[in-house]
Amino acid sequence: xxxxxxxxxxxxxxxxxxxxxxxxxxxxxxxxxxxxxxxxxxxxxxxxxxxxxxxxxxxxxxxxxxxxxxxxxxxxxxxxxxxxxxxxxxxxxxxxxxxxxxxxxxxxxxxxxxxxxxxxxxxxxxxxxxxxxxxxxxxxxxxxxxxxxxxxxxxxxxxxxxxxxxxxxxxxxxxxxxxxxxxxxxxxxxxxxxxxxxxxxxxxxxxxxxxxxxxxxxxxxxxxxxxxxxxxxxxxxxxxxxxxxxxxxxxxxxxxxxxxxxxxxxxxxxxxxxxxxxxxxxxxxxxxxxxxxxxxxxxxxxxxxxxxxxxxxxxxxxxxxxxxxxxxxxxxxxxxx
Amino acid sequence: xxxxxxxxxxxxxxxxxxxxxxxxxxxxxxxxxxxxxxxxxxxxxxxxxxxxxxxxxxxxxxxxxxxxxxxxxxxxxxxxxxxxxxxxxxxxxxxxxxxxxxxxxxxxxxxxxxxxxxxxxxxxxxxxxxxxxxxxxxxxxxxxxxxxxxxxxxxxxxxxxxxxxxxxxxxxxxxxxxxxxxxxxxxxxxxxxxxxxxxxxxxxxxxxxxxxxxxxxxxxxxxxxxxxxxxxxxxxxxxxxxxxxxxxxxxxxxxxxxxxxxxxxxxxxxxxxxxxxxxxxxxxxxxxxxxxxxxxxxxxxxxxxxxxxxxxxxxxxxxxxxxxxxxxxxxxxxxxx
Numbered sequence: 194x195x196x197x198x199x200x201x202x203x204x205x206x207x208x209x210x211x212x213x214x215x216x217x218x219x220x221x222x223x224x225x226x227x228x229x230x231x232x233x234x235x236x237x238x239x240x241x242x243x244x245x246x247x248x249x250x251x252x253x254x255x256x257x258x259x260x261x262x263x264x265x266x267x268x269x270x271x272x273x274x275x276x277x278x279x280x281x282x283x284x285x286x287x288x289x290x291x292x293x294x295x296x297x298x299x300x301x302x303x304x305x306x307x308x309x310x311x312x313x314x315x316x317x318x319x320x321x322x323x324x325x326x327x328x329x330x331x332x333x334x335x336x337x338x339x340x341x342x343x344x345x346x347x348x349x350x351x352x353x354x355x356x357x358x359x360x361x362x363x364x365x366x367x368x369x370x371x372x373x374x375x376x377x378x379x380x381x382x383x384x385x386x387x388x389x390x391x392x393x394x395x396x397x398x399x400x401x402x403x404x405x406x407x408x409x410x411x412x413x414x415x416x417x418x419x420x421x422x423x424x425x426x427x428x429x430x431x432x433x434x435x436x437x438x439x440x441x442x443x444x445x446x447x448x449x450x451x452x453x454x455x456x457x458x459x460x461x462x463x464x465x466x467x468x469x470x471x472x473x474x475x476x477x478x479x480x481x482x483x484x485x486x487x488x489x490x491x492x493x494x495x496x497x498x499x500x501x502x503x504x505x506x507x508x509x510x511x512x513x514x515x516x517x518x519x520x521x522x523x524x525x526x527x528x529x530x
Numbered sequence: 531x532x533x534x535x536x537x538x539x540x541x542x543x544x545x546x547x548x549x550x551x552x553x554x555x556x557x558x559x560x561x562x563x564x565x566x567x568x569x570x571x572x573x574x575x576x577x578x579x580x581x582x583x584x585x586x587x588x589x590x591x592x593x594x595x596x597x598x599x600x601x602x603x604x605x606x607x608x609x610x611x612x613x614x615x616x617x618x619x620x621x622x623x624x625x626x627x628x629x630x631x632x633x634x635x636x637x638x639x640x641x642x643x644x645x646x647x648x649x650x651x652x653x654x655x656x657x658x659x660x661x662x663x664x665x666x667x668x669x670x671x672x673x674x675x676x677x678x679x680x681x682x683x684x685x686x687x688x689x690x691x692x693x694x695x696x697x698x699x700x701x702x703x704x705x706x707x708x709x710x711x712x713x714x715x716x717x718x719x720x721x722x723x724x725x726x727x728x729x730x731x732x733x734x735x736x737x738x739x740x741x742x743x744x745x746x747x748x749x750x751x752x753x754x755x756x757x758x759x760x761x762x763x764x765x766x767x768x769x770x771x772x773x774x775x776x777x778x779x780x781x782x783x784x785x786x787x788x789x790x791x792x793x794x795x796x797x798x799x800x801x802x803x804x805x806x807x808x809x810x811x812x813x814x815x816x817x818x819x820x821x822x823x824x825x826x827x828x829x830x831x832x833x834x835x836x837x838x839x840x841x842x843x844x845x846x847x848x849x850x851x852x853x854x855x856x857x858x859x860x861x862x863x864x865x866x867x
Contacts, residue, residue, distance in 0.1 A: 326788055327757065383725065384726040386724070386725050387723070387724065387725070388720065389721040391760040391761075392756060419663070419809050422805075422808070423762075424726065424728075424760060426759050427725070427760025430756045451662075451665075452664070453664050464805075468801075472756050
């Protein structure tokens with residue numbers, strides 16, 4: 194799916210900032226794609242964008258109302274439906290990361306048809322894909338992998354894409370999860386694809402490109418996560434990365450949502466290379482990205498120095514210390530832009 | 531899904547035996563679940579069961595009409611729809627392995643509602659699953675894995691289940707593909723599950739059972755197949771096998787449908803153990819099952835002796851030489867029944 198820009202972000206009346214993290218993520222990385230935010234009375238979240246009515250957003254050039262917040266319970270409240278219908282009647286498309294399908298709500302479906310507008314359900318996959326082929330595509334690719342789910346793979350890929358572009362590389366970000374799709378304006382939530390087509394969808398998400406162009410691919414799950422490793426392996430095979438970055442959170446002891454202990458960074462490097470060789474025999478690790486939020490600055494630097502030396506790789510916290518060290522490694526391994 | 535038995539097998543008017551391989555597979559393994567076959571004029575397939583009309587099948591006790599053949603082009607021909615409606619009106623459920631959803635055909639949907647009958651679309655997954663948990667379940671499990679797709683994993687699992695039961699083990703077959711679901715009467719086509727739930731579906735397919743009971747689980751794909759390895763890994767993690775059997779076809783050089791070379795048997799053993807340890811630290815290989823159809827009897831025996839010695843494991847062709855050697859290995863490793 195391709196989502197028309199610029200966006201008008203709908204935050205509804207969510208009771209806390211976390212419920213609007215999709216909107217916050219979009220503003221963090223694509224503020225220039227957003228004309229403003231729509232907040233209903235009582236909204237406790239704020240992206241910092243100008244507050245607007247839907248009509249004001251339309252007048253400011255918005256093409257799509259993005260539902261950038263989740264309500265409790267997963268149902269779409271009636272007063273949110275009212276806002277969505279108002280946006281469709283104003284001539285906007287609507288894109289949602291909610292579990293509920295927009296077109297399943299009669300008033301929204303009718304308003305979209307009446308106005309000839311698109312409805313995008315980013316979390317639900319409605320595309321069909323071919324099965325993966327495993328053949329080499331032109332262009333170069335970097336995949337974020339992890340010792341667990343939710344260890345900063347999306348942030349790392351976005352920061353790497355930004356740093357690569359700043360250094361003169363022709364780089365683009367490839368989204369594989371719902372917030373990422375809003376940030377890239379294209380993609381699909383890989384975990385919502387039918388199992389037979391995971392690798393095929395990953396091939397579609399990182400298509401053939403110029404020999405010197407780089408695709409920085411958002412990772413999903415972990416090869417060591419007993420719930421989601423199948424998605425991770427299909428993504429690894431389909432994205433056939435030349436390089437990968439291992440993302441890690443050093444204070445976590447068990448994998449998210451299960452009782453399984455965290456693998457070591459070396460475990461992840463070894464298994465990623467072993468499995469990744471199937472579709473890219475030259476796959477290699479280009480760095481380690483650590484979320485050091487739980488450590489103070491001295492501890493963080495000491496930790497990064499220690500694991501960098503241990504693995505012979507650049508280790509950084511993308512938030513605190515940027516991605517320059519890993520871009521240097523890419524430059525040394527694959528050449529300057 | 532649970533499919534009511536006994537079955538009446540519908541073969542339609544398919545032009546060759548291969549088009550009815552689902553029906554043939556059911557008769558090979560569960561002849562006693564079938565009361566007869568329904569063939570239309572011109573049908574070139576024959577399961578060897580008594581020919582019956584739908585009314586005769588109902589009178590013989592059939593509970594479900596199983597569409598055990600595929601027509602060319604994937605559409606359901608109008609005269610097949612007529613037979614299906616006749617079956618529903620006669621009080622039978624209908625189960626299908628076709629790509630088309632039975633309930634999407636208005637006449638079938640209406641007949642099912644009119645008669646209060648069930649429609650089962652085995653190839654389409656309509657169930658919801660939890661995500662995988664990775665926690666150890668009681669009971670013992672054997673999974674068929676492979677160097678490729680379509681190397682005899684279903685046949686091997688069924689033959690192993692039969693041989694285990696014959697030796698006095700409390701064994702059952704767990705289906706993960708469409709023909710397997712008809713043969714087990716329960717299950718889901720794992721490749722049709724949403725990617726996030728592969729491991730969770732595999733956990734549901736091989737649930738907690740008695741400590742001494744064995745589940746023999748149909749495999750899917752290969753960890754080395756660039757299209758389907760994600761399904762294979764999710765199945766491995768979810769099924770947490772105690773033992774696995776590597777299935778192999780010795781004349782194949784490339785993996786099915788792609789240009790990727792076949793892995794070695796040792797590659798498959800090593801990676802299956804490495805990944806399988808995540809949810810069962812004691813996972814081990816209990817044997818090798820080879821489809822030797824392309825070899826004459828002497829060649830087959832020589833080949834099996836060679837790879838058996840090389841890997842220190844029993845190697846057999848389930849069709850030609852049975853599964854006794856692998857049951858012996860299970861008995862030696864895990865104890866007599």
